[in-house]
Structures are given as structure tokens and as C-alpha cells.
Amino acid sequence: MRHLLAIEGMPRAEIEALLLRAEGFREGRNSERRLSGKVVGNLFFEPSTRTRSSFEIAAAALGAHVLNWTVAGSSASKGESLLDTVRNLAAMGPAVLVVRHPSSGAAELVARAVKCAVINAGDGQHEHPSQGLLDAFTLKRRWGSLTGKRVAIVGDVLHSRVARSNLYCLRTLGVEVVLCGPATLLPAEVGRLGAKVTTELDEALEGADAVMMLRVQRERQTEALFPSEREYHRRWGLTAARAEGLKSGALVLHPGPVNRGLELAPEVADGLQSVILEQVENGVAVRKAILEAVA
Amino acid sequence: MSALVLRGGRVIDPLQGVDRAADLVIRDGRIAELIDPGQAVGNLESLDVKGLWVMPGFIDLRCVINDPADLTAALAGGYTTLVASPESEAVPSPWIRVLRAAALTKHVEGEELGEVPADAVCLSNGSRPIVRGGLMRRALQYSRPLKVPVMIHAEDPSLSGRGVLGEGFVATWLGLPSVPASAEVSVVARDLALLEEQGGRLHFSHLTCAGSLRLLKDARQRGLKVTADATPHHLTMTDDAARGYAIEARVWPPLRPAADVAALVAAVRDGTIDAIASDHHRIDPVEREHPFDQCTPGAQMLAQAFGRVATLKLEPTQLARLFSSGPAAILSLEGGSLAPRTRADLTIVDPAQHRVRYTLIGGEVRFTGAS
Structure with missing residues (x-):
């Protein structure tokens, strides 16, 4: 899986494989630090406690280094485009960007602009x-x-x-x-x-x-x-x-x-x-x- | 001054009822005469327009001009006259005639009537709505003796809200805030009622909804002086163009579902729509690097307007009416015709390729497109 941007269009087998893998984690069977040495960036343009913490805990447990960027207000209001912001962060070399944004389609836009994997942690009124x-x-x-x-x-x-x-x-x-x-x-x-x-x-x-x-x-x-x-x-x-x-x-x-x-x-x-x-x-x-x- | 003969084209002029193979002679920047194909006219410079349609120069009712690049695009799109929206900046134009729409309200804020300069060809509030019916009524009253049309962007902001796409399945599916048809239709209804009461000349810019077109048709049948235009993008894109949050679908008014687009195309074919307006608005690319709903809306349409509308397979006389004689009549301009003595503003198109091949202004070729 390259990115996780939406559930719509995901094949049943892919969903079931993820849930099966999650079951392993839930039962404490997969304890390897698969993301050791990698950076996971949490990029939140909207306040969130549990989704951000949940991703942070998950990433840390897999051995990743987690960076949190919380952008208060839209970057558009500061004259910087979303893509500017994201290209700058992507230049720091994260393996994964977890993106939450108040606009529908934001995660997809980010995914098209960067080389790393993008996880949609909620885009506007579209998907979570x-x-x-x-x-x-x-x-x-x-x-x-x-x-x-x-x-x-x-x-x-x-x-x-x-x-x-x-x-x-x-x-x-x-x-x-x-x-x-x-x-x-x-x-x-x-x-x-x-x-x-x-x-x-x-x-x-x-x-x-x-x-x-x-x-x-x-x-x-x-x-x-x-x-x-x-x-x-x-x-x-x-x-x-x-x-x-x-x-x-x-x-x-x-x-x-x-x-x-x-x-x-x-x-x-x-x-x-x-x-x-x-x-x-x-x-x-x-x-x-x-x-x-x-x- | 020079003379020129256009050889081998199909000459189209709905005002004169002309649509036939003919050669066209231009002298001193004006149209001299139509002659039979191949007829001798002495030793004139000639331009081979075989297989092409020769039409009166295109006139655009509404565009935002703020850079010389916009004028270059206009020439490439076959335009010889433009009406710059009040949001436009003053850009020197060597060839194209640029007319200005006067601001209907001060600073287009929709609060008080704006001053009307003597050379105003129309009054417009740009893409901003006139929220208060009382103000709209006064605008029609005040402008009635001026004999210039009041151009309206029909929108009730309390209904459009933060919407960015016409209401329907696609907006729901993409999770985009939507704009119900009533945001446009209710203002069309209000303004037609005011027109009926007050008189004056009313023009609706960029209509998009089937409901608005029904009201317009009815008002025309009752003899009201009302005209309307449609844009190339609203005629050729449905809300489905926003699939994948494609930025070219971020236009204003918003794109609408297929049933509305079909009604709009039908209204163009049956003459309910008088003109095509490009609604050209070039947006700084950095303003398009945001998510769909945060991007500044706009379409760069001057260069591609004809190509888009040509895909609808309209009759050549319909195209000439929509791009030239229709807008000229709305603005009471000279032009829109190939009658002898009129300024030789011509747009010559390749009907097979849907492309503009030559733009002539005052008898001079100012744009030559690829064959």
C-alpha cells in the first residue's frame, strides 16, 4: 500500500489484511520495531487529541521517531500554500506524513506533491x-x-x-x-x-x-x-x-x-x-x- | 493604408443573413465588399483562408484583465473587443479594444450606487452579488435613462454559503460544501420582478441553472428586456469535473450537475442565451496550491473559449451570434457584423480543428495560429 487516502475503492482483501494485521498487534504478537530509524510526521491543520495521540503512540511503538507539527489556522491565511508547507516538511525526509486538514481532498493533494507515504487522518467532510x-x-x-x-x-x-x-x-x-x-x-x-x-x-x-x-x-x-x-x-x-x-x-x-x-x-x-x-x-x-x- | 483580400473562406454574418463561400475585401482597415470566390479585384495582397470560417471579430462581455498575458491570450482566442470587469487593472492594449464595465456599486461592495463614467458600456458588480433587493431596484431605476445594461452575478450568499460546487451527488461524494440551485434562481426571479416593475436593461452573467433559464425564457416571452450569457466552462464541464478535486473545476459560479448543463446547452442552441462570455480570470498559480475549497476560483478561458464551445457542434451562424453579434447587441456596439464600412475586426477559425487561425483587428492580422 503506497498511501492510505480513502476507504472508497479499497478492495475487500486489502481491508481484511489490514484488520488481520491489526489483530496481531492487538494480541501483542507483532512486537518488532518495523519503523526503527524512520521518521513519521504528524501534520495537523486542525485540533485533534485522540487521532494524533493514537498515531503517535502507534508510530513510537513501532520504533519510529515522531515529529508533530500543528498548524493553527490555515496556511492559506498566512500567504503560504499548503503545498509549500508540505514540500518543506517532506524535504526533512520523513517516511510517512499523517495529515489532518479541514478541507476535503487535502491529503490527496499532499500525496501528489511528496515522495513519502501519506496517511489521511481526516480531510474536511470527505474521509477518515x-x-x-x-x-x-x-x-x-x-x-x-x-x-x-x-x-x-x-x-x-x-x-x-x-x-x-x-x-x-x-x-x-x-x-x-x-x-x-x-x-x-x-x-x-x-x-x-x-x-x-x-x-x-x-x-x-x-x-x-x-x-x-x-x-x-x-x-x-x-x-x-x-x-x-x-x-x-x-x-x-x-x-x-x-x-x-x-x-x-x-x-x-x-x-x-x-x-x-x-x-x-x-x-x-x-x-x-x-x-x-x-x-x-x-x-x-x-x-x-x-x-x-x-x- | 493597406488592402487585403481573404480568399477561399466561408463567410458568416448572421446580421446580414450571410453564410456562403465568398471572398472578402478589406480596404483602409474597414470591410469593403464581399465578392464571389476567385473574382478579380486587382493586385491586392491576399490571405488564403481555404476551409476556414470568416466571422465578425469576437467580443467578450466579461473578463478580468490584469496582465499583458491576458491580452495575448485574448488575441489567440480570436477576441477583438473585451469588456474588462471592474476587478480588472489598467493594462495598455495596443490592438484589442478594451472597454470597461463601470462598477455598479461603490468599490463593488454592494452597498451604494457607483458613479457612472460617460464612457461606460455597462454596469457590473463583477462576481459579487447585490444582496439587497432595494439597492438592485434603485440600480435599475437609475440606469434606465442611460440605456446601458446592468450586468448581474445572480447569487444569494445566504444560500451559497461556503459552497464550492453545485449541490448534487458529486459534491456529497467528494465531501465538498455545495451551492443549491436556488442561490442563483431566487435572485434571477427577484431581479426579473424588479425589471418588470422598473424597466431598464438587465443582463445576467454566467447563468448555470435550469431553473434560471426557465424564468428567463418566460420573461422574454412576456417582452421584458433581459439578456444573458453563459461561459465556455459551464457549457462543457459538469460537477463531475471536480472528481479527484481537479483544480480546473474550481470556478465561480460553481459547476453544476449534468441536467443543468444539458439545459444550458439547450438554451444556447435555442437562443435563450444571447452570448458566450469567457469569464476569464487568471489566478496566480500559488493561489491554486491549496485544497479545492481554499483555492481562489477562476478559469483562464480567453484563449480556449472558442475551442471549448466549438465542441458543442453549433451552426456557424449560431457561433457568430454567440461570440460576436450577440455581445455587440447587448452593449449597443458597432461591430458584430461584416457589413461594408464596418471596422475590419475579424475572427477566422478552423472548424475541423476547433481552433482560431487568424485574428484581424482594423484589417491587420494580429494573431496567426498553428494550422
Whole structure:
């Protein structure tokens, strides 16, 4: 694998090989320092705690030297182009650049400009492939096989790169996906991406084997896209009552950080159905597998 | 001054109803006469234009000029007259006639009416919207006795938001902020209502949406004085051109789904669209090294406008209307015709190659393209 820019278009065998490799890391079987002597650059144009830390821990565990560059605000506003910034960093010779950027397509743009491998750690409203892989990994560890399962992805689909990466990853692995959210947070013709679409949460939850609650991206919301947080919680929040009504054994996921009491009731986030902390834990193993594959 | 005869071409002039094989005689920088192919005219210098179409010189309704390179591109694109948008800078032009659009509002800020210089051929707010209907109403009122068109970029910024691509599946798929058709259509509807109430002359620049074209057609049928143009890029690219975040798809107004593009092409064929405007805007390459949504939008279109539009396989008289007589009529300019005594501004194209072969201004060949 040269880069990891998107899940869309990845063959099933490639996804499964990554998840298998991640399983080895998760079980502590692959302990060699495969990235020893190499430099992994984390290039974040957007604030992020867990994704950046997760990549950093994964890279360090593989023996890489990790450099963190956090660029506050867009480089465009400083008169330097993204490509200028990236060419300068690439000249320092990293083996891998992990790029997070508020604009869709940014990682692809970077990949075309540099010789090293590029991992997309989230580009605008487009994709967040490592999150898609780690969510699929989390479900696979719980279920063994994903084929024939049904997963509801609920919330701010419009602004969510997590929703897109998860949709592509889960569909490729044989899962039926339902997207649900307020009509103002569902982009035009989103069903053509390969999912059922509904604005009614109870309909989406019907028969779901897992529910993935998306974070309401308050920071991306330039204008009010729903009347109030209270109403959002009432209509699209996973309340304790709704969680109780889920199919027995159904799992609750969230990419974090959780807006408690908004998309997810606190008791559900911390409840037995929640695998939110497993997602975080699995993230490191999956990112090790990704780094190893591209470095 | 010199004289010249163009031999062997097909001469196209929709204003005179001419479309036939003929030779064209130019004297003293003006068109002298059309003669039968091969007819003797004395010992004149001749230019062989066999297999080529001879058309009245191209006139561009809207471009941003800020470098001599833009004028070189215009010549290569067959343009003999340009209307520079208010964003343009003053660039000395040795041959091409550069007219200026006066700023419709002060500093094109859309707040107060701008002053109208005596030589203004049109009033324009560049690519910036007139947000307040009250101001637009006053602009039409004030300009009515001036007999110059008010050129409008139809956009409601509260609907376009941060969008960079027309709303539809492609924008959703690429995760790009999108612009609904209503951002354009609602302003077209508003401005047509104001025109009906106030009179005046209204021109819509770079229309892109099927809904706008329906309103335009209806307004025309009701006798309103409204005209419109389309750009080469909106006629030849759909939103799908943004696949892979391709930077040539970063234009303004944004590219739209195939159904809108098909409606736009149909409107060009049936005459609802009066003119092609290049909307040329050269962007500093460093401004294009950002991700798609952060790049400054723009298309370098002067040199390639004809080549692009020619791919639509329009009739030669349609092409001459769209590139020359249509824009001339909108601006009430002399030109757009090959009638005797008019200035010999000519664009000679190779229909098979979709290329401009010669640009003549005042009877002089100012550009020669590769055969």
C-alpha cells in the first residue's frame, strides 16, 4: 500500500489484511520495531487529541521517531500554500506524513506533491479512513464476521468524514448501513453512496446490530442547522430509553469526543452496550497496521 | 493604408443573413465588399483562408484583465473587443479594444450606487452579488435613462454559503460544501420582478441553472428586456469535473450537475442565451496550491473559449451570434457584423480543428495560429 487516502475503492482483501494485521498487534504478537530509524510526521491543520495521540503512540511503538507539527489556522491565511508547507516538511525526509486538514481532498493533494507515504487522518467532510478501519475492527472483534449485519450511523452526516469512511468500509465487508439524521444534516443524494437513508431515528434503530452515533460538530456549524440541542437530543439522541429498546446485544459506538447529553445520554456512553473505549484502544493497533503497511 | 483580400473562406454574418463561400475585401482597415470566390479585384495582397470560417471579430462581455498575458491570450482566442470587469487593472492594449464595465456599486461592495463614467458600456458588480433587493431596484431605476445594461452575478450568499460546487451527488461524494440551485434562481426571479416593475436593461452573467433559464425564457416571452450569457466552462464541464478535486473545476459560479448543463446547452442552441462570455480570470498559480475549497476560483478561458464551445457542434451562424453579434447587441456596439464600412475586426477559425487561425483587428492580422 503506497498511501492510505480513502476507504472508497479499497478492495475487500486489502481491508481484511489490514484488520488481520491489526489483530496481531492487538494480541501483542507483532512486537518488532518495523519503523526503527524512520521518521513519521504528524501534520495537523486542525485540533485533534485522540487521532494524533493514537498515531503517535502507534508510530513510537513501532520504533519510529515522531515529529508533530500543528498548524493553527490555515496556511492559506498566512500567504503560504499548503503545498509549500508540505514540500518543506517532506524535504526533512520523513517516511510517512499523517495529515489532518479541514478541507476535503487535502491529503490527496499532499500525496501528489511528496515522495513519502501519506496517511489521511481526516480531510474536511470527505474521509477518515483509519477511523473507518478501527470501527470495523472493533465490530469484527465482537462479532467474528460482519457479513449480514446491520449498522445505523446517526447524526451530522453532512459534516462527517467518519460516516463516509465507515459506510464504505462496512459495505465492503458485507454490512447493511442506514444513515439517519435531521434533514438539514443529510447531504443531497447521500443514499447513492450505498446506504438506506431516514430522518426517523426509531426506524434506523429497528433491527440494528450496532449504532454509531456521530459527534455533532458544533465548530463546523456556521449556522443553526437544528432548532436546539434539547430538540436534537429528543429526536436524534440515543437516550437511555432508546438504548433499552435496541436489539439484544446491540453495540453503541462513537468516534469521540462525545457531547454528553447531546447525541448520547451519559448513561448510554458509559453503559454495557458501549464500546467507545474499545474503539480508542483498538485505534492504536489499527494505526500500527496502517503505518507498517505504508512505511 | 493597406488592402487585403481573404480568399477561399466561408463567410458568416448572421446580421446580414450571410453564410456562403465568398471572398472578402478589406480596404483602409474597414470591410469593403464581399465578392464571389476567385473574382478579380486587382493586385491586392491576399490571405488564403481555404476551409476556414470568416466571422465578425469576437467580443467578450466579461473578463478580468490584469496582465499583458491576458491580452495575448485574448488575441489567440480570436477576441477583438473585451469588456474588462471592474476587478480588472489598467493594462495598455495596443490592438484589442478594451472597454470597461463601470462598477455598479461603490468599490463593488454592494452597498451604494457607483458613479457612472460617460464612457461606460455597462454596469457590473463583477462576481459579487447585490444582496439587497432595494439597492438592485434603485440600480435599475437609475440606469434606465442611460440605456446601458446592468450586468448581474445572480447569487444569494445566504444560500451559497461556503459552497464550492453545485449541490448534487458529486459534491456529497467528494465531501465538498455545495451551492443549491436556488442561490442563483431566487435572485434571477427577484431581479426579473424588479425589471418588470422598473424597466431598464438587465443582463445576467454566467447563468448555470435550469431553473434560471426557465424564468428567463418566460420573461422574454412576456417582452421584458433581459439578456444573458453563459461561459465556455459551464457549457462543457459538469460537477463531475471536480472528481479527484481537479483544480480546473474550481470556478465561480460553481459547476453544476449534468441536467443543468444539458439545459444550458439547450438554451444556447435555442437562443435563450444571447452570448458566450469567457469569464476569464487568471489566478496566480500559488493561489491554486491549496485544497479545492481554499483555492481562489477562476478559469483562464480567453484563449480556449472558442475551442471549448466549438465542441458543442453549433451552426456557424449560431457561433457568430454567440461570440460576436450577440455581445455587440447587448452593449449597443458597432461591430458584430461584416457589413461594408464596418471596422475590419475579424475572427477566422478552423472548424475541423476547433481552433482560431487568424485574428484581424482594423484589417491587420494580429494573431496567426498553428494550422
